[in-house]
Amino acid sequence: MTDLPASPPRRQLGLVIDLDICVGCHACAVTCKEWNSGGHSAPLTDHDPYGAHPTGVWFNRVHAFEVGDGDGDSRTVHFPRSCLHCQDAPCVTVCPTGASYKREEDGIVLVNADTCIGCKLCSWACPYGAREYDQDAGVMKKCTLCVDRIYNDTLPPTSRVPACVSTCPVGARHFGDLGDPDSDVSRLVAARDGFALMPEQDCKPVNRYLPPRPRRAVAEAPALAAPADPEEDGGVLARWVDRILSR
Amino acid sequence: MKYSPFETVKDSVETAPRVADSVKQTTCFMCACRCGIDVYLKNGKVRYIEGNADHPINKGVLCAKGAAGIMQHYSPARLQKPLLRVGERGAGQFREIEWDEALAIATEWLGAVRRSDPRRLAFFTGRDQSQSLTGWWADRFGTPNYASHGGLCSVNMAAAGLYTIGGSFWEFGEPDWDHTRYLMLFGVAEDHDSNPIKIGLGRLKTRGDAKVVSVNPIQTGYSAIADEWIGIRPGTDGLFVLALIHELLKADRIDWDYLGRYTNAGWLVIQDRGGAEDGLFARDADGNPQCWDAERNVPVGALDAGARAAVVGTFVLPDGRSATPAFALMAARYLDRQYDPGAVAGTVGVPAATIRRVAAELADVAFNQTVELDVAWTDWAGRRHDRMVGRPIAMHAMRGISAHSNGFHTCRAIHLLQMLLGSIDVPGGFRYKPPYPKPVPPGPAPTGCDGSPDIPLGGMPLGMPRGPEDLLVEPDGSASRIDKAYSWEHPIAAHGMMHMVIHNAWAGDPYDIDVLMMYMSNMGWNSAMNVPGTLKYLTDKDAETGAYRIPRIIYSDAYYSEMVPYADLVLPDTTYLERWDCISLLDRPISSADGPADSIRQPVCRPDRDVRPFQDVLLDLGARLGLPGMTDAAGGPAYPGGYTDYIVNHQRCPGIGPLAGWRGEDGQSHGTGAPNPGQLDSYVRNGCFWSHELPPDQRYFKHANRGYLKYAKAMGWIPAERPTVLQIYSEVLQKFRQAARGHGPVQPPDEHRARIETYFDPLPIWYQPLEEAAIDNAAFPLHAVTQRPMHMYHSWGSQNAWLRQITSHNRLFVHPDTAAALGIGDDDWVWVSSHHGRVKGQVRLMRGVVPNTVWTWNAIGKRKGAWRLADDAPESTRGFLLNHIISELLPARDGGPRHANADPVTGQAAWYDLRVAIARCGADEAGETAPRFAPLPAPPGRPFATPAVLRYGGDLKGHGAAHGGGEHMEWLGNRHELAARIGGVPDGHGNRCAERRGTERKP
DSSP: OOOOOSSOOSOOEEEEEETTTOOOOOHHHHHHHHHHHTSTTOOOOEESTTSSSOEEOOSOEEEEEEESOSSSSOEEEEEEEOOOOOTTOHHHHTOSSSOEEEOTTTOOEEEOTTTOOOOOHHHHHOTTOOOEEETTTTEEEOOOTTTTTTTOTTSOGGGOSOHHHHHOTTOOEEEEETTOTTSHHHHHHHHTTOBOSOGGGOOOOSOEEEOOOOOOOOTTOOOOOOOSOTTOHHHHHHTTTTOEEEO | OOOOTTSOOOOOOOSEEOOOSEEEEEEOOSSSSOOEEEEEEETTEEEEEEEOTTOTTTTTOOOHHHHTHHHHHTOTTBOOSOEEEOSSTTSOOEEEOOHHHHHHHHHHHHHHHHHHOGGGEEEEESSOSOHHHHHHHHHHHTOSOEEOTHHHHTHHHHHHHHHHTSOOSGGGEEEOTTTOSEEEEESSOOGGGHHHHHHHHHHHHHHOOOEEEEEOSBOOGGGGGOSEEEOOOTTOHHHHHHHHHHHHHHTTOSOHHHHHHHBSTTBEEEEOTTSTTTTSBOBOTTOOBEEEETTTTEEEETTOTTOEEEOSOOEEOTTSOEEEEHHHHHHHHHTSGGGSHHHHHHHHTSOHHHHHHHHHHHHHHHHHSOEEEOOOEEBTTSOEESSEEEOOEEEEEOHHHHTSTTHHHHHHHHHHHHHHHTOBSSTTSEEEOTTOOOOSSOOOOOOOOOOOTTOOOSSOSOOOOOSGGGSOBOTTSOBSSTTOBTSTTBTTOTTOOHHHHHHHHHHTSSOOOSEEEEESOOTTTTTSSSHHHHHHHHHOBOTTTOOBSSOEEEEEESBOOTTGGGOSEEEEOOOGGGOOEEEOTTSSOOOBTTBOEEEEEOOOSOOSSSOOOHHHHHHHHHHHTTOBTTBOTTSSBSOTTTHHHHHHHOOSBTTBOSOOSSBSTTSOBOSSOSOOTTHHHHHHHTTSEEEOOOOGGGSSOGGGBHHHHHHHHHTTSSSSSOOOOBOSSOHHHHHHHHHHTTOSSSOOOHHHHHHHHHHOOSSOOOOOOHHHHHSOTTTSOEEEEEEOOTTTTTOSOTTOTTHHHHOSSOEEEEOHHHHHHTTOOTTOEEEEEOSSOEEEEEEEEOSSBOTTEEEEETTOOOOTTGGGOOTTOHHHHTOOOGGGGOOSBOOOOTTOOOOBSBOTTTOOBOGGGOEEEEEEOOGGGTTSOBSOOOOOOOOSSOOOOOOSEEOTTTTTOOOEESSOSOOOOOBBTTHHHHHTTSTTOOOEEBTEESSOOTTOOOO
16 A cells, blocks of 8 residues: 655646537647657557557547437537546555655656556556556556656746647646646636536546536527518619619 | 565656757648647657647647657658569559669650650649649649649639639638637538647637537537537538528628628629620720719729729610629529528528528627727728728638539638628638738639640649630540540639549540659549549550550659559658658648748658658659759759759749748848748748738738738739729629630530539529439438548548557448438448448447438548558458549439539539448448458568557657756646636736736746
8 A cells, every 4th residue: 555645745736628628639649648658657558559459558538429419409528538646546545566656746646667566456446547557568657747848947948838738729728736726727727617527536636627618609699680571582672772882 | 676565665757858869840741731840859769749839820739640740750651662563553563673763764754755745644643732843843844634632622612712702711711710709610521720720719719709600410520619510411501501691681781881892792794695795794995894883873993992883773884785783683693582591491401490590690790799900901992991890700611511512602602601791801700811812813824735745834734714715625625634624524623633533544535644643642542532443444454455544653652552552653752751841822821811921841850761752853853854944054953952952942933932931142031032042041940930920900801901912912922902802793604604605715515505504603503412413312312421530630640550549440420310210220330332332331320410411530441451551450341431432423314424523613523422321231241341452462672560569769768857947837728818817817828928926936
């Protein structure tokens, strides 16, 4: 068993994902794969990449599914899924070697590849399915919140955020300190009724999702008025006999 | 090191590893969007590709395709050396040859053609981004038989736009994302402008004050985040739009000021039934169009700033003929009850009440929610306006409109709707991207030839006909070009008709060719209609001589695509990270509505195999063939430095070359100027792009904005500082119609008269898609369309090791009610049958599709053996193409000739017209797709390995400080839009903020 930090981390770095504007383009998923292939947990091994069952390690996956009955309010939801960096992370407490841990300084949940024995208990414990076992390396891997980017002063400042965030074309991904109620992301979550995923699991996830907003209607648009005599096309045109166009 | 399970071992996280040895900038080519990228290089390999934060197209973002560029660059399907066919065509048997031999063979084949009849070379390129070079090469060679893939893709959008408003959707225009209040997206496959659309939609939706309406048979992608999804029957969008126009006209909710100032609404149309000028504009002796001055009761110049034009009525011209304003003809047409929402609802599959409501919403937003910018500007006539006032309705459409046989007129109808609402290039509307708008009608005309040996065409092969006299036809009215573009079959085929080339070359109709040369176009598979037939045409032999019906095929591609085995000579191209390129304003610009831009690619990796960029090869071949312009006075190459030499030094006309930036001997001129030897260095220093931001007073009303017109003229984009008048009524179309009625020196053969009369209506029309009109719809009761997933849209990437983990096979998406009625369940395998053939695939039930339509992801299916995928790859066992069952020809009717399955105006391939029936297959048939084609053998030589386990990046992990000095910075997507709405959030972009709160860190 592994302990969580004795006192909750001051910072709770995490992601806020806007389901109102995510179009399911997979940019975040592939960019994550690309960065992390040479990143902290490199490589993100792919098996049978040109064969019948191509499967690899991905820290971020986008699921698309339909909700509703199709008669009015049905919609396709695009749902990006990655580690939520829980405050009460069961993947940490279940770890028999101390390899799975939560950082005291920023709350990021990481796996120490040197001490991971590949027992997969953490992937059983995670209710979000956010762990990725690299069977080639024999260790568990997962979203690092780009721990090797966000503090990395060898990168330009605009790149010092998780790769999935800065690449998102629609701007549906946000990053910041969710432990600080005055942070930009906390203000955004408050303004948009951001929610935690599956709170009943009692994991206290840090990441938040912003719900799709109600469909916007122009309900107040007044109906178009019919001309006096709509049956007579000539009559309709006659309305415009005195109309003059200016250049 | 040993670890004890009883101790907690502190992990050492290197938070500031050195990621790259160097970072180079270039331009992405994973699709047609052309984003700026920063390529991180380490140990001679590509570590990471990131969006260029300063680039005008993508502003730092990058899509899934761009992020998967590494896997494309290192694809095991890369070709390695020139190949010469040794077995039968299609068998994939080649021997590797040296470049010298390859170029000598190509020169011999091409030289023989040029010395006899240059037309016998057909040169067609795919998603080529160097068309100003390839087109020029065809001109210099002397063949008119040149085009790119636009005829398959989007010519309806380009032609309808250019002939109507002097610009078009996607490349020549975009919605005003920041000001629009009502965005209408028409049709599937709308993702050509991949990242700019996503960036814009994100901003617009985050703002929260605009409604997004998707008119689309399928609710995926952008439809999934639209406020309203209007599930429309495929191919009926034009009728839906004309019903909206009917409603707006009936209620007199149109923008009269806009119509008067910027359109030809008031221009007089001659009403002289049977006369040679019937339906043409009344013009004065100098050719100026006339309007009827309603106050003075005389005809006056319609372009005069002081003209006061009547909009309805019939007037007598000085010569005694009658004339009516274009507006009156238009209004009379669409006020007819056939366009009443109640009359069209059944056909379009949208309730009349919905159509009426949408019309009311459009009127409400246009006229009650006007956007006003506090920007003074001067119009074309010198009149000062103290504000920019706009109707904030924007529209966007792409292939879902384009790939129908009625797409040209449907697109014109959408532009007409925008004109009536006054929403073109106004705040909140649809905006032109420079160098557009251009004059209407566009030009120049296409160039043909008589087949004389050894001489250039003297002009570009593709162009824009302004009337029958610009067609490329023989004296007997038959087609001059191999693809029959610009013939009476498809007069305004402005992008050529690539989809007909292979068929026509095989059939010898209108003549035989000797060499087919293609670049980057998978015509042996997913770029062809009727794949089985196409493969037959490519391999068929003359029964008497035993020679191939298409004698020689030269093909250039970077990868082992399905087309490669059908070539006689293969010229291997580089990947996009190994080459120079220019994305030119002469070609397909990357501008935004706020200003022009162009860009380059520079090589960031050195090829590790014996391949050459096709553009270098083309210039080399040009020099070897002695083509004028590609050889100097001494007979040597005019561009010995290859493509970069051409990019910098070629001038299309004095002062204008491929790149607009840093011209002139001092490198300080933009737009026009002498060649600058340091030009490419300047581009590289600037992130490989050039852009110019228009001043605020030039950003709207570009078609009539004096400041903008002056700038556009100085840049060489327009011939004169004259406004572009938007064409409600198209005189060009009427000219063709008059020819069909027996007027003018160039008239269609009798068998084409009725078609021309019908389809060259000067006002937008709607007609049933031609395949649907020609077949038994009871036998084929469903529409079938395709689209590409966003992570593969316009991409070569479906064999990409990462992207194929997301999608490696495609399903047929069917509405549950449709499936239930046919006894089909989720996961069932079905036969999909058209009048042309049948294909087998697996069903996925989906509510977000209209019940009369089925659809699938296109170009996922691969041929076994191609692209270096394993024989049991799902792409070939379960992936399927609807291409197999789409005919390139329409069914025969009344014993007449079979016409191309295409728009009769533009020749646009009508692959979304497909009608099908579906039926569950027998249990013994389930599990694999059909038809199956013989597996292709591996390419010759030593192809790249396809590892069972790919550990890419394992050796690229960086090392560095355990604790980086960088501070994490908060990132908000759409920060600017959020800052305006959420208290305490500072303005800026991402993690760059204009001002930070309190004592917080500064970025």
